[in-house]
Amino acid sequence: MTDHPSPADAPPAEVDDDVLAQIALSREEYDLACETLGRPPSDVELGMIGALWSEHCGYKHSRPLFHHFPTEDERILTNLGEENAGAIDIGGGWVAVMKIESHNHPSAIEPYEGAATGVGGIVRDIFAMGAQPIALLDSLRFGPLEERRNRRLCIGVVAGIGGYGNCLGIPTVGGELVVGESYSGNPLVNAMCLGIAPRGALISATAGPPGTQLMIVGADTGRDGLHGATFASVELDESSAERRPAVQVGNPFLEKSLMDACVGLVRDHRDWLEGLQDCGAAGITSSTVEMAERAGAGIRIQTRQVPRRESGMTPYEVMLSESQERMIAAVKPGHVGDVQDWFEHWDLHAEVIGEVTDDGIARVLDGDLEVAAAPVLVMTTPPAYEPYAERDADATSRAGWDPSSLVDLEPSAANDALLRLLASPNIASKRWIYRQYDHMVGTNTVVTPGSDAAVLRIRGLKQGLAVCTDGPGRAVELDPYSGTARAVAEAARNVACAGARPVAVTDCLNFANPERPPIYYQLRESIRGMADACRAFTTPVVSGNASLYNESEDGPVTPTPVVGMLGIISDVRQAVRMAFRDEGDEIWMLGGTLSQRASTLGGSEYVSVLHGMSAGPIEVDLPAESALVETLVAGAEAGILKSAHDCSDGGLAVALTESAVAGEVGVAVEIGEVERLDAALFGESGARAVVSVGPAQVMRLSEIASRCGVHATRIGVVAGDRFRVGSIDMPLSEAAAVWNSALPALLDD
Amino acid sequence: MRFAVLVFPGTWSDWDCVYALEDLNQTAERVWHRESSLDDYDGVILPGGFSYGDHLRCGAIARFSPVMSALDRFAATGKPIFGSCNGFQILCEAGLLPGVLLRNASLQFRCQPQELTIERVDTGFTNTCEPGQVVHLPISHGEGQFFAPAAVLDELEDAGRVLFRYSGENPNGSLREIAGIMNPMGNVLGMMPHPERASDALLGGTDGNVIWRSIIEQWG
Numbered sequence: 017m018t019d020h021p022s023p024a025d026a027p028p029a030e031v032d033d034d035v036l037a038q039i040a041l042s043r044e045e046y047d048l049a050c051e052t053l054g055r056p057p058s059d060v061e062l063g064m065i066g067a068l069w070s071e072h073c074g075y076k077h078s079r080p081l082f083h084h085f086p087t088e089d090e091r092i093l094t095n096l097g098e099e100n101a102g103a104i105d106i107g108g109g110w111v112a113v114m115k116i117e118s119h120n121h122p123s124a125i126e127p128y129e130g131a132a133t134g135v136g137g138i139v140r141d142i143f144a145m146g147a148q149p150i151a152l153l154d155s156l157r158f159g160p161l162e163e164r165r166n167r168r169l170c171i172g173v174v175a176g177i178g179g180y181g182n183c184l185g186i187p188t189v190g191g192e193l194v195v196g197e198s199y200s201g202n203p204l205v206n207a208m209c210l211g212i213a214p215r216g217a218l219i220s221a222t223a224g225p226p227g228t229q230l231m232i233v234g235a236d237t238g239r240d241g242l243h244g245a246t247f248a249s250v251e252l253d254e255s256s257a258e259r260r261p262a263v264q265v266g267n268p269f270l271e272k273s274l275m276d277a278c279v280g281l282v283r284d285h286r287d288w289l290e291g292l293q294d295c296g297a298a299g300i301t302s303s304t305v306e307m308a309e310r311a312g313a314g315i316r317i318q319t320r321q322v323p324r325r326e327s328g329m330t331p332y333e334v335m336l337s338e339s340q341e342r343m344i345a346a347v348k349p350g351h352v353g354d355v356q357d358w359f360e361h362w363d364l365h366a367e368v369i370g371e372v373t374d375d376g377i378a379r380v381l382d383g384d385l386e387v388a389a390a391p392v393l394v395m396t397t398p399p400a401y402e403p404y405a406e407r408d409a410d411a412t413s414r415a416g417w418d419p420s421s422l423v424d425l426e427p428s429a430a431n432d433a434l435l436r437l438l439a440s441p442n443i444a445s446k447r448w449i450y451r452q453y454d455h456m457v458g459t460n461t462v463v464t465p466g467s468d469a470a471v472l473r474i475r476g477l478k479q480g481l482a483v484c485t486d487g488p489g490r491a492v493e494l495d496p497y498s499g500t501a502r503a504v505a506e507a508a509r510n511v512a513c514a515g516a517r518p519v520a521v522t523d524c525l526n527f528a529n530p531e532r533p534p535i536y537y538q539l540r541e542s543i544r545g546m547a548d549a550c551r552a553f554t555t556p557v558v559s560g561n562a563s564l565y566n567e568s569e570d571g572p573v574t575p576t577p578v579v580g581m582l583g584i585i586s587d588v589r590q591a592v593r594m595a596f597r598d599e600g601d602e603i604w605m606l607g608g609t610l611s612q613r614a615s616t617l618g619g620s621e622y623v624s625v626l627h628g629m630s631a632g633p634i635e636v637d638l639p640a641e642s643a644l645v646e647t648l649v650a651g652a653e654a655g656i657l658k659s660a661h662d663c664s665d666g667g668l669a670v671a672l673t674e675s676a677v678a679g680e681v682g683v684a685v686e687i688g689e690v691e692r693l694d695a696a697l698f699g700e701s702g703a704r705a706v707v708s709v710g711p712a713q714v715m716r717l718s719e720i721a722s723r724c725g726v727h728a729t730r731i732g733v734v735a736g737d738r739f740r741v742g743s744i745d746m747p748l749s750e751a752a753a754v755w756n757s758a759l760p761a762l763l764d765d
Numbered sequence: 766m767r768f769a770v771l772v773f774p775g776t777w778s779d780w781d782c783v784y785a786l787e788d789l790n791q792t793a794e795r796v797w798h799r800e801s802s803l804d805d806y807d808g809v810i811l812p813g814g815f816s817y818g819d820h821l822r823c824g825a826i827a828r829f830s831p832v833m834s835a836l837d838r839f840a841a842t843g844k845p846i847f848g849s850c851n852g853f854q855i856l857c858e859a860g861l862l863p864g865v866l867l868r869n870a871s872l873q874f875r876c877q878p879q880e881l882t883i884e885r886v887d888t889g890f891t892n893t894c895e896p897g898q899v900v901h902l903p904i905s906h907g908e909g910q911f912f913a914p915a916a917v918l919d920e921l922e923d924a925g926r927v928l929f930r931y932s933g934e935n936p937n938g939s940l941r942e943i944a945g946i947m948n949p950m951g952n953v954l955g956m957m958p959h960p961e962r963a964s965d966a967l968l969g970g971t972d973g974n975v976i977w978r979s980i981i982e983q984w985g
Contacts, residue, residue, distance in 0.1 A: 178874050182907070183815040185777025269775050269818025361797075362774060452874045454905045456962050457813075459781040464969075473967060475784065589967060 031062065038243065039066025040250050045399060052394050060332050060380055060388040065395055067243075067298035067336055068305060071564050074398030077530040078562035081402075081540055084547035085557040091519060092556050093218070098310070100141040100221050100294065101211070102558020104520045106584055108477045109215050113147040116155070116208035116485070116524040116580040118563035122263040123205040127172025131205050132180035132266040136340050138209040139184060140294035143275045144343065146219040146282030147211030150458060151472055152181050154191035154207050155485040155524070155578045156449075159200025161441055161762040166195075169203050171763060177207070178452040183268035184275065187461050188453035189470035192485055192578075193759075195441045201568035206524040206561075208580040210483055212474055219282050223307035223315060224290025224346045226374040230304060230315065231352065232295075233359050233366040234274045234342040236325035240264045241299070241338025251529060251567040270341040273362040278343060281358055288351035290372075295342040301335045303344045304370065305378050309396045314377040317370035319387075331382040346372065401530075408534035415494040417631040419623065420614035425694040427743035433626055434744050435754050437666045437698065438673060440625050444758030445677075466678065467594040468510040468662055471585065480588025482516035487526075487578035488665075491619045495634035496541035497548075499619070500577050502634065504549035505641040505702050506664055507581035512645040513660040513705060515592045515652025516583025518553050521546075523560040523579055528572030530564050538575040539564075546577060552638035553645065555581065585652070592652050594661040596679035596708050601658055601734040603685060604717060605668070607644045607704040607726050611690040612667075616699030621665045640703035640726075647724040648705060654720065656713040663704040669697040669741050671706045676739055677752045685732030687742030697742060708734055766985045769796040769806040771836075771852075773827045775819075778812035778850065778961060785964035786810075789977055791985075798830035808845045808984060809836060811852025813905070813959060823866060823908050824855035833859055845889060845984050846953045847976070850906055853945075853955035862946055862955045863921065864913035866906075870938025874907040878970075879958055880932045881944055885925055888947060889983035890954045893975050900972035902958035904936055909957040911939035911946075921946055929956050 036046055039062065049065050050056050057065055068074060075082075087096040093103040093111060101115035119134025135152060142149045154177050159166035170193075181188045186209070223230070241264035278292065291310075293303045300317065308315045319331040325339070345366065347355050352368060359366045373379070378395060380388035425433055437443055450465035462480060463471035469484035486507040492499035508518040523546060530536045550557055566573040585591055596603075617623050618632025651657045659679065663671045676683050690696040709717050714730070721728035732741075739748045768786055772779045772795045779795050786793040793810070796803070803809055816827035827833070840846055840861055848856040856862045869875055878901050886894045894900075913921070918941055921927050929945035931937075937957070945956025960973030 175873075182874055182876075182905075183775070183818060185814060267818070269815060269820065272777070272815070272818075273774050451877050454874070454876045456876065456903050456905060456959075456968075457777055457781070459784065459962055459965065459968060462967055 039063060040070055041066045045069060048399060053390060057390065058388055060335060061390045063332050063336050064301045064388060067301050068395045069398035072297050073302050075562055076398050077401050077564060078525060078539065080400045081543045084543050086547060086551050087556050089554060089556055092558055094558060096557060100144045102520065102522060103218055104558060104582060105215065106481065107479055110474060110477060111213055111215050111218065112481060112582060113142050113145050113211040113213065114208065114522050114580065114582055115141050115559040116206055116522045116578060117561040118524050118526060119205050119207065120203065120526065120563050120566055123173055123203055124201065126263040127169045128176035128179065129265050130263055131173040131176030133264045133340050134205055134207045135177055135180040136266050136268065136271050137296050138207045139186065139271065139275065142209045142211035143278050144221060144292050144294040146217055146279065146292065147213040148279050149186045149209050149211045150460060151210040151470065151483060152186050152188040152207060153483060153485050153580065154188065155487055156191065156193045157199040157204035157576060158195055159197060161195055163200065166200055167763060173203065173205055174449050174452055180266055180268045182454045184272050185457050187455045187457050189455050189461055190465055190484055192487065193441060193446055193449060194489060196489060196574055198571065198574040201570055202566050202573050204526045204573065204576055206578050208485055208522065217283065219286060219289060219292050221293040221307055221310060222291040222346065223311040223313050223372045226313060226372050227349055228290045228372040229347045229349055229352050229368050230370040231345045231347050231355060231366045232322060232342055232369050233345060233364055235267065235270055235339050236323045237334055237337045237339045238325040239329065239333055239337060242333060242336055251565050253569060264338050264340045266340050273364055274341055274343060277359050277362045277364055285358065288348055288354055290346040290348060293344045295344060297338065299337045305392055305395050307344065307346060308372065308378060308392045311372065314373035314375045314392060315370055316373050316379045316381065318381045320383050321367060321369045323365065323367050331380055331387045335380060403531055403536045404533050405537035405540055406533040407537050411493055414631040415633060419617040419632045422627065424692045427693060430693065430697060430743040431746050434669050436625055437621060437670055438751060438755040439758040440621060441759060441762060442621055443666050443670055445756050446759065448759040448763055462588055462591050463514060463593055468513040469583065471514050471588065471591040473588045478587055480585040480591060482511040482514040482583040482585055484510040485578055485580045486510065487576050489574035489576040490624065490630050491634045492542055492575045492577060494619045496538045496575060497545035498634040498636045500542040500545035501549035501638065502636045502702060503577055503579045504546055504553065505636055505638065507579045508553045508555065508641065508645050509662040509705065511581050511583030512648035513592060513662050514585065515590055515649060516585040517649050518555045518581055518583045518645065520558045520582045521550055521555045521579055523557055523577060525562040526566055526573065526576040526578065527564050528567045535572060542575060542577050549638055552642055590652055590655055592657045592660045594675050594678050595659055596675045596681050596734045597658045599681060599735050601708040601710055602714055602730055603683060603706060603708050603732045603734060605704060605706055605729045605731050606647055606721055607640060608701055609727065610687055610696055610729060610731065612695035612699035612701055614692055614695055616695050616701035620698060620700040622694060622698035635701065637703055643724050643726045644703045644705060647721050647726045650720045650724065651707065651717060654716060656709050656716050657707050658710065659708045661706050663706060664700065667698040667700050669744060672741055673739060673751050673755065675706060676748055677755055681734055682736040682738045682748045683732055683740065684735050685741040693743065766791050766807040766981055768793040768808045768810055769803050770794065770810045770812055771796055771798060771832055773798040773816035773830060775816045776812055776814035778814055778959065781961040782810050782812045785961040785973065786977060788964060791981065796832065798832045801831050801835055803835045803839045808980060809839055811848035811855055813850030813852060816851055816855065823851060824858035827855045828859040840953055843950060843952050845980050847980065848955040849959055850957055853957055856953065856955040861953050862948055863917050864911055866908050867910040867912050868908050869910055875936050876905040879904045879936055881929045881958060882932045884927050884930060888928060889951055890976055890979050891928055892982050893978045899932060900975060901963065901970055902960055902973055903962045904958050906957055909937040911943040924949065928954060
């Protein structure tokens with residue numbers, strides 16, 4: 017224990033529970049802080065420690081599990097958690113930078129601004145590294161849309177994502193929407209951003225050597241978002257609406273200027289800078305203290321120098337404000353004027369608010385008064401917890417349910433079953449959402465939303481990038497390990513369907529309160545499952561975010577790890593889409609067989625929609641998934657795939673419908689003798705995809721599949737205007753109408 | 766030709782327009798809104814985006830930028846000015862084109878491929894088109910509902926200054942399905958759709974090139 021001298025304003029001898037509750041610090045954690053400091057912290061120190069030790073900033077419950085993740089290979093240029101986002105060498109002298117992050121709690125209270133500022137935050141993480149953001153994706157979860165409050169949240173969130181992203185000129189190219197009971201009142205809003213930069217041009221979020229000037233640029237600081245990091249780290253309850261001041265208000269126009277200025281500054285004048293960092297959760301506190309930690313240095317912040325939009329703000333408020341659209345630049349002493357002039361071009365004001373010191377102490381001054389002086393390392397070393405874990409009894413029993421106890425689907429009921437699945441918001445067309453997002457700006461979106469993955473070109477580069485997000489919560493609830501492995505497999509399959517080799521993962525772990533044994537069990541097993549699957553696909557985890565305490569009065573959310581996957585296409589001109597193209601093309605199923613066991617219905621959309629249950633075993637076969645990925649990539653590289661689409665939610669029948677509707681052309685597929693009709697049509701065994709090829713390319717497809725050890729079956733042809741799959745037979749227009757109109761019918765007033 | 770692509774704070778289709786023109790072997794330079802002269806250019810593009818965040822009204826602040834006086838003088842010379850999306854909104858706010866763009870009738874942003882009919886092929890902006898040609902150009906806007914008093918609409922129609930109309934479903938509620946209009950002199954075109962997003966086969970279409978090629982044909 018070391019004694020650290022108190023700052024000038026004497027600390028309170030005692031701190032009451034209300035104060036600790038406000039910053040979500042437990043009494044034990046407070047005592048730990050006192051012990052490490054050798055004295056009670058001052059008010060400002062306590063606020064700073066509370067924010068930095070919050071689950072949101074400090075990853076108290078998730079950090080001890082991160083060692084499971086594979087994080088390295090020769091492409092990966094960053095260490096997990098050390099920078100604002102993960103960087104991947106994509107060849108040709110370029111790097112990709114990516115990260116996904118949650119903005120769940122703010123969106124629950126104020127959907128438009130909550131979602132909008134979620135986009136703003138993730139975009140800043142990317143350009144803080146000097147990369148140009150080129151694409152956004154959003155992964156959304158809401159309660160049933162038949163309920164008014166969930167509809168309001170969905171409509172507001174979508175408008176907020178569009179309102180912010182559209183104004184920035186970054187295309188929103190993909191994402192997901194899943195609806196489930198548990199998300200009522202606690203929606204999940206995860207935003208992912210992908211950026212690119214020339215290799216060697218990235219900048220670190222470090223403070224640099226002593227004497228470096230810390231400048232704030234962008235928005236003035238107000239009281240908005242006070243305690244936002246804390247708010248994100250507790251459960252929602254009936255008083256949460258009173259936390260509305262903890263939700264920030266976004267200004268995308270300011271962010272656009274800030275982005276252009278920062279990307280240009282790093283590109284043209286990297287030599288003026290030591291580092292660059294965005295002000296996210298916990299504002300100036302976390303940005304400057306974390307920069308100091310990376311530099312092994314101390315900092316001195318003069319709060320009087322921080323430009324404010326409100327009068328009468330205390331140093332505490334200045335240090336903890338989460339006003340949006342602010343960046344911290346660590347500037348070499350001789351270039352302060354240059355940096356100010358640079359930002360002036362965009363009508364942005366940069367102000368020196370402090371400097372880097374050599375004593376390892378984070379000091380905060382209010383004029384001459386020192387209001388905080390605590391070691392950087394104390395602030396950045398929150399306790400870590402590995403609580404007791406125990407599998408939830410209810411989920412265990414539901415996972416043990418045997419789907420063969422279901423009466424098989426009657427052939428005469430197959431049409432109706434398909435239509436009911438197509439009307440499920442989890443399967444229906446997401447066009448209602450993505451047509452509110454500019455998904456083309458930047459003129460790089462080669463494959464637009466609606467296919468398995470979006471594909472982006474990089475001007476002047478042969479390679480292209482494929483991106484998608486996946487997070488099958490229902491499967492994770494039933495079996496956290498296998499369900500999460502399945503999420504990775506599905507994401508890998510999705511980019512492979514576009515013709516891309518999966519290369520890296522960013523993840524957003526959305527879970528409930530980890531202090532409860534069943535939740536911690538979910539978290540731990542989910543991370544293990546993700547880690548093992550990422551090893552199987554050689555896709556290291558390069559960045560991510562943990563959002564815990566996702567609970568409302570109605571209970572915990574379904575555990576929802578969301579996987580953001582990046583893939584590289586060796587020649588972007590050969591990107592593959594989901595849509596069937598030409599009549600006469602042959603339809604082949606890659607991986608698996610037409611006949612499927614009852615167990616493949618476990619956790620399926622079919623069992624959920626038709627039988628109202630979330631139950632059954634969750635299976636995943638990673639070697640088979642890897643072999644399928646190899647086949648899809650090889651098929652695309654050979655230029656023989658006219659379409660590719662994986663079988664996931666709703667199984668083979670839904671995959672075929674989506675390819676047919678997208679291509680506006682019918683199909684004729686024979687199912688033949690199968691063990692069970694429901695499993696053959698709607699079973700969700702992984703490691704399967706539906707592709708179409710011209711008749712002349714069939715031999716080559718078979719060769720490729722056999723070389724990769726994947727079973728390939730010719731199942732039918734692209735033809736006519738009817739949708740005929742086994743006992744399903746209807747005009748394609750009927751399936752299309754249901755699939756297209758489901759979301760508008762729920763969401764248009 | 767040498768094009769100036771005007772960049773206001775918040776503009777985002779500037780590079781897209783530069784690339785589309787460069788791909789047709791033209792010179793295109795981004796010109797910051799504080800510039801006061803456009804004398805060195807043969808044509809001016811006002812690209813899409815959210816100039817000044819659409820604060821007050823779309824284009825309402827951009828019209829006071831220093832470059833706008835230069836644009837007025839440029840228009841008087843008869844050289845071509847093309848505005849798309851926010852560029853169209855700015856041209857209307859600046860009085861170089863009549864009418865105004867209101868919020869979409871759906872009250873939602875719309876980004877989608879859009880079918881358009883070309884009304885005339887004897888103008889500087891459409892001379893490489895076929896009569897009655899239908900083109901597909903993406904739209905991407907929240908405020909693209911063209912509105913003008915009936916007398917102004919009649920005048921536009923009578924003078925043959927409506928160059929593009931939405932066909933199929935009207936995506937934003939524009940009066941008389943108007944998607945793009947021209948000034949009386951025939952050298953200023955404003956339209957909501959984005960031809961620069963349909964100028965590359967890799968992205969699924971090259972219909973936008975008919976506009977660039979027409980401009981080059983007429984003024985190049």
